[in-house]
Amino acid sequence: MNPTVVTALDLPFPSPGGSVELFLDLYTGRSPFLPARSFMLAPEHRGLRPSVPAGLELVQAPGKCLTGYAFRRYVATLQRALTEAVDPGNVGVLHLQHLAFGATPALLRAFPKRPRIALVHGTDLLFAETHPEQLATLREAARAADVVVMPTGAMADRLLLLAPDIPRRTIEKIPWGIPDxxxxxxxxxxxxxxxxxxxxxxxxxxxxxxxxxxxxxxxxxxxxxxxxxxxxxxxxxxxxxxxxxxxxxxxxxxxxxxxxxxxxxxxxxxxxxxxxxxxxxxxxxxxxxxxxxxxxxxxxxxxxxxxxxxxxxxxxxxxxxxxxxxxxxxxxxxxxxxxxxxxxxxxARFPLSTTATALAELGKRLA
Incomplete structure (x- = not known):
């Protein structure tokens, strides 16, 4: 049996971007590649109720920001929302997305004893290079992860420049994929x-x-x-x-x-x-x-x-x-x-099914 995956992007649905599309491709739909409790933020505008894909849940966590006390307060708000939505006893493995932003520390604090697979996206590294708070958040998350998944060797090299104390044995290359x-x-x-x-x-x-x-x-x-x-x-x-x-x-x-x-x-x-x-x-x-x-x-x-x-x-x-x-x-x-x-x-070298299979095998190994 595959362990139950819990994952989150702290972006309002719908948001543009390749990492969002990959997230939706992997975890949502009527027959997802990776069945999961997957979360994004509900839009803050009242009256806006977007139609969401099957398997995606929206949480209320207003105040998204990047730095200072307001960032820490936002992470605590998101942590509470995730804890209320998911019974800790039903969490098999955490898939940490966007390591430099709020959903990752919120998941780590909400479910502190669960295995963690970190999936690093390009936005994480670009923001960590220019924002001290995002750099510190990225480093904390990468150190806490059991496995850090990188889609390319170039991404792994850039991560190690930003966080050189990450054990290399925890880094695993799994290319992202496109729909089969x-x-x-x-x-x-x-x-x-x-x-x-x-x-x-x-x-x-x-x-x-x-x-x-x-x-x-x-x-x-x-x-x-x-x-x-x-x-x-x-x-x-x-x-x-x-x-x-x-x-x-x-x-x-x-x-x-x-x-x-x-x-x-x-x-x-x-x-x-x-x-x-x-x-x-x-x-x-x-x-x-x-x-x-x-x-x-x-x-x-x-x-x-x-x-x-x-x-x-x-x-x-x-x-x-x-x-x-x-x-x-x-x-x-x-x-x-x-x-x-x-x-x-x-x-043809990059079917999404291959990405999903590799991530599922990681989860089985850690569970």
Whole structure:
């Protein structure tokens, strides 16, 4: 028998981001890969009652913040909410998500004697590098974990720089995965070669570390390209002045649900990922590859490991280099088909079922 998993993300549902999608993929749905008591925060706005997937529970824990006394008070509030929701006697193993934020210390204090598997996400490391409270929270959680799961070697290296006293024997590499059905039955492609224009897609957050501004500076140097953006609405609206300043026209698609995004892949020629620092794995890139969409990316740690030679790398800090690669994709008839074939082979290495099986085996070992 698999031990009962209890896990939480202290983000309001729904929230954008790859770690949220992975969380929902693993623990929720009518037949989840990992049956669990899984929690996210209820929206604080009164009257807003989102429809949640099967298996996801929402807890009331207002006051989410990052530092100081208010952070400690918020962790205590979340701890009480989790303790009221779950009988400690029914907890088999804790899956700690987002080690630098409030849900992890709340779970550790609510259920102090349970085995702990820590799953480290890219956001944890990026915040720990710049926020002392998040660094201390990350270190405490990593030391308390029985196993620390990292999706790539690059992530493990970065964690050990931030928390060098973590015993290396507790670190285990388990790559994140994408839904199996996307690998076996991707949406049909409706566009195999550029016609008059190369259709470029950017899909993700528009936060500074994603490097979107570097892409914008390259677009005026290219010929015959069209850019579509799938991103959170508030982040896109904040970008409008920059778009106007550069004179760049884009098609805004909204923040798409996963099945919508997969269908959108079929209408474009290339996905761009100009991230400037670190990607845990770049799940959106793997999903694009599974759907036959080639990827042009900045070779940052994590992403280079998951994509290898299956995608096209370039220096997004050099707008002329980016423009040259985009023009080459548009004019070289054999390049896009070769990248599509290589990408599909690469994406097939990362089924979500493999991730879930490895995590379940860890839980059995610790229980």
């Amino acid at each position: 059905r996307l690998i076996t039955s991707p949406p049909p492609r409706r566009r195999n070669q550029p016609t008059s224009h190369l259709r470029i897609l950017y899909a993700g957050r528009l936060t500074p570390e994603k490097g979107f501004d570097t892409l914008l500076t390259a677009l005026p140097l290219t010929r015959s390209t069209e850019l579509s953006i799938a991103a959170p609405r508030a982040e896109f609206h904040a970008l409008r002045p920059r778009l106007h300043q550069l004179g760049v026209h884009v098609h805004y698609l909204g923040w798409l649900r996963r099945p919508q995004l997969w269908k959108t892949f079929a209408d474009h020629d290339v996905l761009v990922m100009p991230s400037t620092t670190l990607e845990a794995m770049g799940l959106v890139a793997l999903e694009a590859q599974a759907c036959g969409l080639p990827v042009l990316h900045q070779p940052v740690p994590g992403l280079t490991e998951s994509l290898g030679g299956s995608a096209l790398a370039t220096d997004f800090a050099d707008p002329h280099a980016v423009a040259r690669e985009l023009d080459r994709l548009r004019t070289s008839p054999d390049l896009l088909p070769a990248l599509r074939a290589a990408g599909a082979t690469n994406a």
